[in-house]
Amino acid sequence: MSEQAPVAVVGAGSFGTAVANLLAENNNVLLYSRLPERVELMESSRSSAGQPLHERVAVTHSLKEIANRCFLIFPIVPSEHFSGMLAELSPYLRPDHFLIHGTKGLHVEPANLQLGLESRLKRHQVLTMSELILRETVVLRVGCLHGPNLASEIAQGLPAATVIGSRFDEVINEGKQALRSNRFQVYGSYDVMGIELAGVLKNILAIGSGMVRGLALGENARALLMTRGLSELIHLGKTLHIDPRAFLGLAGIGDIIATCSSPHSRNYTVGFRLAKGETLPQILDSMEEVAEGVHTVQVALALANEEGVSMPIIGMLHRILFEDAPVTESLQRLMSYRINRDVDFI
């Protein structure tokens, strides 16, 4: 085993660190952080993002070292930094690298585009992280890692499962082998885009769910928001040629159940605090890590506008987040929306 190349994790946030520790149960791991002083601190304290580091985790701030020593790389950095990270990593990548990312966000072009309630985005302007990897690097064997994986619970050693989405058996199997343990179960799927979009879009519902909790509207209302919200996401997914089944697995419903109920979820927290009266800038400023869902609300709505999909719940969340619409009134409007059929997406 010691002969084997180490497995790399790029990005030492809470999820990246949790994945690195999981991997360390089966492999030597190389964990990358962008900042040299941060790497030094991680080394001296043997901890990262509040989690102690497994003894088989080594740290580095050299992407070159990552690419030269590892075949299997898990990029787990916020979507807004993803293309910048790729630009630095790409020169060292070869076609025999496998990349399995764990980022639940979308890349939009042009990068500094301001998105509003009426904005429209064409599909080709929005890239999932795997699409970005395929476009920016020479690597073809790409996958994604999505599922109900709250970093804090994984860090505590609690049991969990995830899905690796990839077109390639090689990637799924390699990822499984590297990650699997008696407390971590790994499933596979060929539907990369479906898994990615399910994992990304579900963050929107986590924000909404946090709001409903924050206002103490009860579990019935929260279930309503999650279920009807999911139906909106599936409709959007269908116009983007995503098989609805992707939303019904671990990366979709599985992750919705976990993040929509947990105060450990960043996106849930954003919604919860908004409902308690804080403003979005206040909340975001005080958070250490990115809540991807905030940006995703904008992107999803702009895609839906372009495709002509009606998304009342997500439109409402957009108004609350970005147009200071009062939370209570907006949520009330949910009750007045006329819906004809319950399950109309399958």
Added chain:
Amino acid sequence: MAGTEPQVAARRFPLEQVLRNLKDWPLYRLSKDRERFLHQVMEEAQRELLSEHRSSSALQALLANSLYHEKIRLTRKPWSVDPPDEKKFWAFVASELTRLEQENAPQADWIALLHKILERYGREIQGNFHNPTYQFARQFLPIAFNRLLNASGNRNFSRVFGNRLGIHDRVHLDGDVERLRKIVRDGGTVVMVPTHFSNLDSILVGYAIDAIGLPPFLYGAGLNLFSARILAFFMNRLGAYKVDRRKKNRIYLQALKAYSTTALEEGCHSLFFPGGTRSRSGAVEKQLKLGLLSTVVEAQRRQLLRNPQGPFQKIYIAPVVISYNFVLEAPALIKDHLQEIGRERFFVEQDRYSSSGRIARFILRFFTAGSDIRIRFGDPMDILGNPVDAAGNSLDPSGKPVPLAAYFQHNGVLREDFQRDFEYTKILADKVVHAFHRYNTVMASHVVAFAAFRLMLKRHADLDLYQVLRLPEEDRWWDWAALAEAVTRLVQEVKARCDQGELYREPVLDQPTDAILKHGIRNLGIYHDKRALKIEKRSGKVASDDLRLLLFYHNRMDGFGFEHHV
């Protein structure tokens, strides 16, 4: 200038043969070693089939299934080219299957039966390159073409022996031919993948390959073409192997794939139409058949595995786009297409052009049609669709050389993985489709047909496609001015795309709109009984005899996003 061709042919075709020594021609080498090659093919096919059918019962199921399909074919679709002993052979297979089952025969006996079937298929598929015939054909064909082309100048057969126009004046060869020649000279293997609109494509590409000085290519020709004796004589000797599209059973398909893989692995330049059949709609292919394309990826991987550390024979894909003003089969093709999309029902491909006489008439008519044909060779790429530099190295998105072997490595070791390679085939298919659009040459007739049909759809926005196609004669006309305006806008967009290096155009498109319109209408589907577009002498209006034909030629520019520019 990007996107346009010089008005005067800068190159003189035919170019000198790249490989002067016949013994260096891969197809020649193959023909000298037929039996060994055949056995290699059979072994390869058998190995793959057995890897997926390990148990006796799986093998039994495979054999029974193939027998079942062959029995249906024998009764439902018999052809005159079928060998007389076919029924006998399959009756023998049937009795063997029963016997082996009753005797509970060992694995080896089942394999022996599989081997017999594979050998039969292998011999049927195998072509036989014959150099004297090849030399005769390459001398004879251009002369024959020239006579026909000249005769067509004013459709006067007394001119058959004149000598004004050559095939090189009518069939334009564009693209970076030198790069292809260099690849062949340096020992690379080339797979030519053309678009497919007409039965004439294979003959034209065969001519083009010779004209740019490349040795003959291995080519899988439909068995139906062999039913014409004259063609069969040539095909058999030009390196064509036989593809029987009626046979869809697993054993046959595996034999076919093994044939292609093995030939490519041996460095044999090959030609196949990745669209599978002629484009029914008249549009540039968007969806390719992956079967033969997968043999390219497979052959390359096998080459790499042969010598994991050292040099390897590299395979290059050369997309080819053929642009016609006139596709003789257009009426039949578009009819098939409309049936397909309209009723989603299975239809039997009809062989309207397979008897000798018909094919002769077909060729005659085609060349007497006397309108330009453009064949563009796209830049070669590697088997993953990466561009290659002058030395043949694969390049990554940033233009850096990339080691091809690494695509097949897993933790540093080269590995066989069919699932991965099939995904690679899909990636390659996407790149080929992209190249088909990228290297397309827009002709005046395409622009005019596209503009006219789009205007017609617009004018009848309340009707569906089928209702538009059934419009009566009095509604099938266009105002010259309106058509000219649409054409102007389209041509503008075409030019913009050409400037961005996304497309090519024939030189006529740089003339004033009226000239483009006249040229386009005159050449569009010329020599069809019914004209897709014509100019009415009295009114000066443009009219159509047949909107289905117009739809066919319109489709040629479909899928490029030009709809919004009419």
